[in-house]
Amino acid sequence: MEYNFLRIEEKWQKFWMQNKVYKTEIDESKPKYYVLDMFPYPSGAGLHVGHPLGYIASDIYSRYKRLTGFNVLHPMGYDAFGLPAEQYAVETGQHPELTTEKNIERYREQLDKLGFSFDWDREVKTCSPEYYKWTQWAFIRMFDSYYCNDAQRARPIAELIEVFEAEGSLRVNAACTETLRFAAGEWKSKSERERQEILMNYRIAYLADTMVNWCPQLGTVLANDEVVNGLSERGGYPVEQRRMRQWCLRVSAYAQRLLDGLEAIDWTESLKETQRNWIGRSEGAEIRFDIVADSRGGGSKKDGFIRVFTTRADTIFGVTFMVLAPESDYVAQLVTPDRRAEVDAYLESTKRRTERERIADRRVSGVFTGGYAVNPFSGKKVPVWISDYVLAGYGTGAIMAVPAHDARDYVFARHFGLPVIPLVEGCDVSEESFDAKEGVMINSGFLDGLTVPEAIRRAKEYVRENGLGEIKVNYRLRDAIFSRQRYWGEPFPIYYKDGMPYPVAEKDLPVELPEVDKFLPTESGEPPLGRAKNWVYSPESDTTAYPLELNTMPGFAGSSAYYLRYMDPHNSEALVSAEASKYWRSVDLYVGGTEHATGHLIYSRFWNKFLCDSGLTEEDEPFRKLVNQGMIQGRSNFVYRINGTNTFVSRGLKDGYKTTELHADVNIVNNDILDIKQFRTRKPEYETAEFILEDGEYRCGYGVEKMSKSLYNVVNPDDIVVTYGADTLRLYEMFLGPLEQSKPWDTKGIDGVHRFLRKFWRLFHDEEGFYVSDEPAGKDELKILHKTIKKVRGDIESFSFNTSVSAFMICVNELGALKCNRRAVLQPLTVLISPFAPHIAEELWHLLGNRTSVVKASFPEYDESLLVEDSFDCPVSFNGKTRFKLPIPLDASEDDIKAAVLADPQTQRIMKGKEAKKIIAVKGKIVNVVF
């Protein structure tokens, strides 16, 4: 009987669905295990063979865990809000909900063909109101919370109000935008609006005027991780800096916890490192430089000093000037009247440059303010400049410049002819700065003679002891900008009263996305929600219709807590019930791509920590172990058209001609040989094409590129499933190489895996049909089986699925050679392979006479005693080089082994009568003779 994979796969997919074989419930009698895939954004292009790679791996692991006695939660859903659907809507007028729904259907169809063991009853879609109700709910919790630095956790904002009422803000140590100082009496005398403004300074979800990444083409602001090299991640449009009032999340309050949390989780070192870089902790000192009074500009109103942050307090004696960011508040204090015109011109010119231009064009620019400040260590007066190489958003937006020991300051100093004072003995600063933290200090007063690390420590102590500033830790991580001027996203549960935002009552959630006539901004420049009719809210006992927020939430809002919702997806009372949260706790294994390292994976960890502070989640970290699957790239094929003709020349002959390289659809190329007949049908102009062949064939060139429609290298999983079956596709994707590694898809190797499945099938069949023998298994057969069980168990635990597939192939080849058809061997082997190739396993499992699904079986154990040999083919080496193998009894002593080796005629031939100087015998491993 033939292996009819199409019939088998259809049959069992139907069976699994109808019987809800993969439905999961809380079961206290079993240990839980939570396996999660990063849910996909359902794009219009559908899945290509690269997408399911991670899903296959996680499915294998889930099935394995189930077979080893775990209650496995393995859900799937859709990250359904997003820009492409909205842009498509703008172009076509179709509601994004419709296109999204259509795409989801298509995704589901494709996924269903691959035999995944998802519990589809738990499906979530971020765009459904039942789901985003809880995104909105979490946002309100953040709005109603502040971060207490003493307790290192979020607390209700009501507690903060109590403190303000009792004693004012002086003893409050909370994460905030600006440190405010007021007494209880002052608080009490403030108006409602003033109080709300003060509280906004502390809320974890807060509204603030900040510098944001504004993308004019997209008409929206973007978070830092959505900007790559000054261009928008989506679309690649220029991004500029703008000051706007936006919702933000106080992620920076969690910087240290996000950093510390990395220690305890099982992620790859490189991913942790990426996050550490992104968080960017640096230890240093914040030092005050007094502004020289008579140089002060007219606009001086407050402090009279400039704060700077530095990690190199030791270099303070080398400060020859200071620099302010153009957007810095200090600018107004320092500009002298005679410099005003020039400074204004400079500020104007920097404002016009986009971030991209600043990066691309690093020419030195700057302007002197006319003002001076005093070095608190040396008492020396230094000029204060403005330049766009200092960033407003990091540290204090002002720096002390030490040109001798900082490359950027050096370039600036040389350009404007400012002095450079070397501070390290023997360093040469004639050509470039000396940035290394090594050497012995000079020209540095009381720091002279200390090494650099000693000097850093000493200088920081001096700052603290003399009240010149404070020792401080700075983070690069900024608060997340949480507003988007878009339609297709979660609406904010916020309304405005007297210009101040208030949260919608919990009972009125979700605030559903309203209908609009067009998905574009309004004529007055408001976001698309400005077009909605009746977009207002009336809180209880107030009949006034207050306007609702016009912005929507960004893409990462919906993906930040979806793993919690899967635990209890239909709960209308809570994001997740206490019972479900206590049982499932957190994700044990998370599989997905690295591209989310500084986006989703930071936001999710932040979101989870916030919910954990409120007692809603059990674990501080959401994803205990994370595996990054590599990208499957496309393998493109090329044809070479001779310039100015319609003649195509084969790869091997193309060097004789001037040709243009064109993509050929990989689906009409086999082993790099072009199907000319099909090629002619692809484009009208190809119909009459001529070909210069080699050996009667047209050979294509190839290259590895991203898998994309426009490059004609997309391979569709549906096509593979039809020709080879889902089990073959699953095995082949795993066989392709290590999971974490990126690799090009090349269909030609798939035959080997398909052949293996047919051989496997044949073990259970003779000419008549299904036949297995009930005779006891032979020793050799059991040994093959148990060797494979041991190998596959180890491989799955370490995610080395590629070598498991090899182990299966070896096993089936060896059993085939023995003509093994014993049930005692084939039954456990069926269970063993079922995580990888579930359809064929299920079919064989039933043919073997089992009534239940193979999912309910137990993963086979191996018997070590069967694997032990009584003798061992010991490799014998001479001077480290292995020459032959000698069977040696395992119980032989080392002396016996040495004697046996020396007595062997082959040894005598190789040594040609020479004396052995030394013999090393490692039992069970090797013998090495040195002569």
Add this chain to the structure above:
RNA sequence: GCCUCGGUGGUGGAAUAGGUAGACACGCAGGACUUAAAAUCCUGUGGACAGCGAUGUUCAUGCGGGUUCGAUUCCCGCCCGAGGUACCA
């Protein structure tokens, strides 16, 4: 620039505690079955040299050193590739 991970046959890749380098598969070559093709099965397959031959010799895991009886594996210094990050003070 800094950080992380890699570099093994014609190709994808094995070698999961320093111990037979190249498992398994693709491709290729030869053979069997077949009127033929497909499918299937068998054999060979890192390079060089020697031999009719079984076989033997020798070189090989990016390059150069080191530790070791023995290094793809550990250490030092380079080269190359991929990814992350970058006026972050």
